[in-house]
Amino acid sequence: ETGVTQTPRHLVMGMTNKKSLKCEQHLGHNAMYWYKQSAKKPLELMFVYSLEERVENNSVPSRFSPECPNSSHLFLHLHTLQPEDSALYLCASSQAQGRPGEQFFGPGTRLTVL
């Protein structure tokens, strides 16, 4: 795949596990996002990184911990999750200059918390 990639595509974990989601963008963008998509709910913005600095933390529980080591990579570290955290987690990226605003999404990680 090109553009925005995410791994793993599917993840099943217990409430005591620690896991990480990875996102990589090959578009030269300088902003990256984590969204949570649950059934019958709008896309929920979780975190925004711009130029590798976190610029938005949308009241997300501390059991979700983002990391942006460089402009091409974004991680979401998970620990002691709850069953209600089961959802599709989407990564996206965008470019501030040029045509600001257009976001490109990754394929998502389907997370199931047992």
Next chain:
Amino acid sequence: GENVEQHPSTLSVQEGDSAVIKCTYSDSASNYFPWYKQELGKRPQLIIDIRSNVGEKKDQRIAVTLNKTAKHFSLHITETQPEDSAVYFCAAKGYNFNKFYFGSGTKLNVKP
């Protein structure tokens, strides 16, 4: 903050008919309004967008209209085809270019 509402939540049309999905937003400072199509099991993909200095934009069978005064924007799909069946999301970008607010989605079903 911004609040985006989207209607209807489901829409069923016959192939060849038109489909209209409407969204309202609350923040008059919002200036960018994209529409995304998400097919089952796939990622959301941008299909059309409009900026606040434009009232209407068309791309083949798809058009978007924006009424800044009333703070609403709509997606119009003409001559619908079965492959148009998907969930459609509207969004509004606030003053901070990094923050997007999404509607709750419309599940469109085009019956052959």
